[in-house]
Amino acid sequence: MLRIGNASGFYGDRFSAFREMLTGGPLDVLTGDYLAELTMLILARDRLKDPQLGYAKTFLRQMEECLGLAVDRGVRIVVNAGGLNPARLAEALDELAGKQGIAVRVGHVTGDDLLPRAEEFGLPTGLLAANAYLGAWGIAECLRAGAEIVVTGRVTDAALVAGPAAAHFGWGPQDLDALAGAVIAGHVLECGAQATGGNYAFFREHDVTTPGFPIAEIQADGSSVITKHPGTGGAVTTETVTAQLLYETGGARYAGPDVTARLDTVRLDQVGPDRVRISGVRGEAPPPALKVGLNRIGGWRNEVVFVLTGLDIDAKAALVQAQLEHALDPRPAELSWTLARTDHPDADTEEAASALLRLVVKDRDQRVVGRAVSTAAVELGLASYPGFHLTALPGPGAPYGVFEAAFVDARTVPHTAVLPDGTHRTVPPAMTTGELTPVEPPPPPQQLTAGPTRRAPLGLVAGARSGDKGGDANLGVWARSEPGWRWLAHTLTVQKIRELLPEAAGLQIERHLFPNLRAVNFTVTGLLGEGVAAQARFDPQAKALGEWLRARHLDIPEALL
Incomplete structure (x- = not known):
């Protein structure tokens, strides 16, 4: 041992x-x-x-x-x-x-x-790192x-x-x-x-x-x-x-x-x-090709978070979005707005009464995401929605990275x-290799006998773990019992994932069954944009994607609950 x-x-x-x-x-x-x-x-x-x-x-x-x-x-x-x-x-x-x-x-x-050897391998220019x-x-x-x-x-x-x-x-x-x-x-x-x-x-x-x-x-x-x-x-x-x-x-x-x-x-x-x-x-x-991780600077990024408090949250968000986009000249190549409704009605603290409106901008030119965005946001301080304030003053912007994967013949490395x-x-490369081909999917287990159901969070009967692979998200879900597996394997389809996770609705999703583990594994292509370093998403590494899924409600057999 x-x-x-x-x-x-x-x-x-x-x-x-x-x-x-x-x-x-x-x-x-x-x-x-x-x-x-x-x-x-x-x-x-x-x-x-x-x-x-x-x-x-x-x-x-x-x-x-x-x-x-x-x-x-x-x-x-x-x-x-x-x-x-x-x-x-x-x-x-x-x-x-x-x-x-x-x-x-x-x-x-x-x-x-x-x-x-980036040019020899036909890898992109402007790389900071290329490692097999x-x-x-x-x-x-x-x-x-x-x-x-x-x-x-x-x-x-x-x-x-x-x-x-x-x-x-x-x-x-x-x-x-x-x-x-x-x-x-x-x-x-x-x-x-x-x-x-x-x-x-x-x-x-x-x-x-x-x-x-x-x-x-x-x-x-x-x-x-x-x-x-x-x-x-x-x-x-x-x-x-x-x-x-x-x-x-x-x-x-x-x-x-x-x-x-x-x-x-x-x-x-x-x-x-x-x-x-x-x-x-x-x-x-093993396959005949080695994966190569490529890292490069994708451009410049900046972020502004507006605090919206009390009533009329959606209208306040619409106003400041229109005002800021009108003031941006030149306009950054990418603008992404996200409204997080963290506010509660009749809240007993000001923070609990507030929502967060997040703007992320990206461009190849630092000036476009830096001073221009910061100035436009600050100048709205007395001319926008009631209660206007920011979580922090916006900065000059920062470079963001992009991760990509390439594949090269293992014999050349x-x-x-x-x-x-x-x-x-x-160290010689593997003498015997095999191309990766899809495995014939296993048959699903026998479906659970129909019975009364109750609307409840998925996480009461299933665990999940999620993470990132470049711009893709991985989401694994497992059942805690054999009856739970018989229900999960038939219920948690690609279509059901699209319904439960609307952010993934228009993306390619692969599904794999692992009966030995009582698990369903999903890959959501492109959910994370250009990857963690680009910070394109609230949860850029999809670490909490599984917990979001577990918090979603669906009809679960009462026998499992």
Whole structure:
């Protein structure tokens, strides 16, 4: 068995988690995931200011506290904190170890940065970053060569777990089922406390004040048990694990550079308190292309929020919208108005009597979204609706980023493991690949026997977890019981999603059934516009999309309630 823990789900996660995981119980490997689509843009802007930057500085500070502890306990560290500059982070770790008088072997993985070759690959111009998603084998090579710390750039999140497992158990590229099992375990671990009760639909059932971070006990066949250190907060149940399995996934084929894992084969079993077994995962050959994350500056953005209080909210919103748009000269390329009716009738506080009207403007020219918008808004201060005021004075505008995905032939991307002794070892691409094709949808379960229904929120009988993939939103919904699944699978259709979530009504929606998980998974194409960095939507990462759905009312069988 190999015990792999996680201590970071994003750049900015709980700083103390590394120490907590190292001191909370036995571990063989401790991983940290720092990279997301938005993070790559942040690191790219760091690198523009200083070519020596471009990595997650938080990790280096964590190692200042914990390097000696990890070495003393024999825990290997595997993180993607290298970001856009893994070589420099590896150097900084060597320097840190020297200052602390600690002997430690550091390896790193490179090859993902395609920005210097953007023209060769036919990628768009004006990019700040272009990084291919590499797999697990560079990590495995470094560990096999004795590395105690491995830092990578852009690898798949699950590679942080699959790499150590492959190195420990001696797997090769042909061990697809074992690799797929490790990839699924890695997907569960990658977002930290989201697997142990964080951001969990039924959070009131557990003490999630300070949830612990997850651990995967991986076996030689790729199966695993998800758990956490004893005495830590949160919970590990089949439902907390289901929630994370559905997060930012699509159909049955979960593709990566090493293996395509079949989500429809995953089986979950509660085998003890805070212990969930993952088994039965099948693996298939990976696709021949690697995903490449592209980050660029999309233009300039500004925002003004008007406070509307008391009576005639809609008329007040219409007045100020007409006034401001008349005053804008030149007019920004994009204007988006959103009225949030947070007001309550006969409210006992002024804030509770107020609604918020939000204007977001975008343009390629900073002046058009900056001073022009700010001046137009401020000049209305004594000439608009009664009670006019803003949440804050508008600023000069700020650049916004755009994330896009491209795909390139995996054989054209160098994947290099830099071993602790400085040797560069080339990692070959997968020899056997397979094109991704849709899986034949499984038959729905037998429909629940008709009976009396009651109008109630969906969230009384179903959980949900949602997130972003570029401009698309992912929305996973699971039933809490077998009868609930029989009702959910027939009720929550694409058309019903369009009815319950009107913002998605005109968008392309894909639906996938996962009977083993009693879950329905949706992808809503284009809901998030140009992605999180563009801030096109009130909830730009669709984090709360699932909770909105759970709050919608529909006719639910009384037998389930």
